Amino acid sequence: MICRESQELIHGYVDGELDLVRNLEMERHLHECAACAGTHERIQRMRSAVTANAPYFRPPAGLEHRLRTRLRANAETKPVAPRFLGRWQWTGIAATILIAVLSVTVMTSRRTGGELAQEVAASHVRSLMAAHLTDVPSSDRHTVKPWFNGKLDFSPPVGDFPDRGFALVGGRLDYLASRPVAALVYQRRKHVINLFVWPASGQSDSAVQQSDHQGYHLLHWTKSGMTYWAASDLNSAELWELVSLVNGLS
Amino acid sequence: MREKAEVTRFEELALPHMEAAYNLARWLTGNNHDAEDVVQESYLRALKFFASFRGENGKPWLLTIVRNTCYTWLRRNRMNEITTDLEEEVQLADTTSVSPEAMLLAAARTESVQRALEELPVEFREIVILRELEGLSYKEIAEIAAIPVGTVMSRLARARARLQKLLSEPGLAEVRA
Numbered sequence: 001m002i003c004r005e006s007q008e009l010i011h012g013y014v015d016g017e018l019d020l021v022r023n024l025e026m027e028r029h030l031h032e033c034a035a036c037a038g039t040h041e042r043i044q045r046m047r048s049a050v051t052a053n054a055p056y057f058r059p060p061a062g063l064e065h066r067l068r069t070r071l072r073a074n075a076e077t078k079p080v081a082p083r084f085l086g087r088w089q090w091t092g093i094a095a096t097i098l099i100a101v102l103s104v105t106v107m108t109s110r111r112t113g114g115e116l117a118q119e120v121a122a123s124h125v126r127s128l129m130a131a132h133l134t135d136v137p138s139s140d141r142h143t144v145k146p147w148f149n150g151k152l153d154f155s156p157p158v159g160d161f162p163d164r165g166f167a168l169v170g171g172r173l174d175y176l177a178s179r180p181v182a183a184l185v186y187q188r189r190k191h192v193i194n195l196f197v198w199p200a201s202g203q204s205d206s207a208v209q210q211s212d213h214q215g216y217h218l219l220h221w222t223k224s225g226m227t228y229w230a231a232s233d234l235n236s237a238e239l240w241e242l243v244s245l246v247n248g249l250s
Numbered sequence: 251m252r253e254k255a256e257v258t259r260f261e262e263l264a265l266p267h268m269e270a271a272y273n274l275a276r277w278l279t280g281n282n283h284d285a286e287d288v289v290q291e292s293y294l295r296a297l298k299f300f301a302s303f304r305g306e307n308g309k310p311w312l313l314t315i316v317r318n319t320c321y322t323w324l325r326r327n328r329m330n331e332i333t334t335d336l337e338e339e340v341q342l343a344d345t346t347s348v349s350p351e352a353m354l355l356a357a358a359r360t361e362s363v364q365r366a367l368e369e370l371p372v373e374f375r376e377i378v379i380l381r382e383l384e385g386l387s388y389k390e391i392a393e394i395a396a397i398p399v400g401t402v403m404s405r406l407a408r409a410r411a412r413l414q415k416l417l418s419e420p421g422l423a424e425v426r427a
Contacts, residue, residue, distance in 0.1 A: 048365065
């Protein structure tokens with residue numbers, strides 16, 4: 001790890017928001033680099049000073065009583081209409097947030113001329129940062145697969161291969177190639193593997209193609225109507241093993 | 251007419267987070283009176299939205315509403331406190347020259363820590379409060395402030411750099427109780 005990366009991730013590190021791999025890399029870097037270790041110490045000291053000395057404002061006595069009184073008055077007098085309106089307002093807020101999130105994703109993905117491999121690599125890196133890896137953390141494929149129902153217009157094949165050294169860690173919704181896709185997260189030793197899956201829109205099965213981006217190996221293939229992208233820092237020979245396991249599902 | 255049973259369920263979900271709601275409102279409005287108004291308004295709004303609440307964790311849900319109500323209040327009463335050009339300010343303050351001793355001197359005083367936090371732009375202050383005082387995760391903070399997780403981390407980085415600088419300025423260190 002270099003200092004520039006470390007400065008980007010150091011706050012995620014002090015907040016315990018990095019994944020296991022990054023966390024270990026950070027620890028190693030802080031052992032080796034006096035400058036970053038100094039930054040780390042200053043941040044920690046400042047944090048403990050803030051948590052120890054910042055006032056936590058307690059609500060005035062009687063606030064709970066006043067709240068209960070107003071809430072109950074509301075129960076007896078309010079007609080149904082505002083509740084209906086409230087639900088729609090809430091939907092509007094949620095939609096706005098969703099559009100904002102999606103447009104950010106689209107913007108970042110277009111940056112490199114729409115090259116899908118670059119997008120996949122970027123998505124893999126993003127998933128490793130902060131607590132972003134899984135939306136449904138579960139090693140049970142019977143939990144992960146139904147979780148995608150209603151969130152995607154297709155059902156991704158979900159396998160767990162602990163006996164072969166690829167443990168399913170969970171699933172996540174992601175956005176690639178201008179569409180929502182399933183991201184299945186596997187772990188092999190300390191390596192995280194993102195397997196992105198979406199329908200192949202009429203393409204026939206294709207052989208596995210390998211490319212490397214930003215130090216990550218990417219494998220790409222089409223099988224039984226699904227497009228697959230696997231991304232990881234795991235060595236490519238082992239990553240190929242996952243391909244045959246996944247292809248064995250369909 | 252809203253059923254009493256529904257209000258009771260709402261109270262069970264939302265009242266345990268009253269302290270967090272008040273603390274956030276107090277930090278964002280800057281005074282006790284408006285903090286209480288904002289909390290009362292937030293709870294009434296939350297009750298309206300309660301029918302559509304499907305999650306399990308009521309705290310981020312309630313704090314989202316408190317935070318939005320605070321911003322409505324700020325827009326009405328403290329428009330100048332809402333920063334519009336946050337994203338342009340990408341340069342981190344250089345804190346490598348700050349001596350830890352100078353910082354600790356100031357940071358050991360409640361009033362100087364409070365003042366430093368109050369000097370932060372409200373968009374940074376809320377992130378620090380939610381992270382350091384409420385101990386919420388980046389994901390929860392992202393949900394409450396309606397920003398991506400990556401932005402939570404970068405705002406925290408910038409907020410902390412500013413705090414280090416503020417807490418090492420001589421003016422703050424000399425504040426007397």
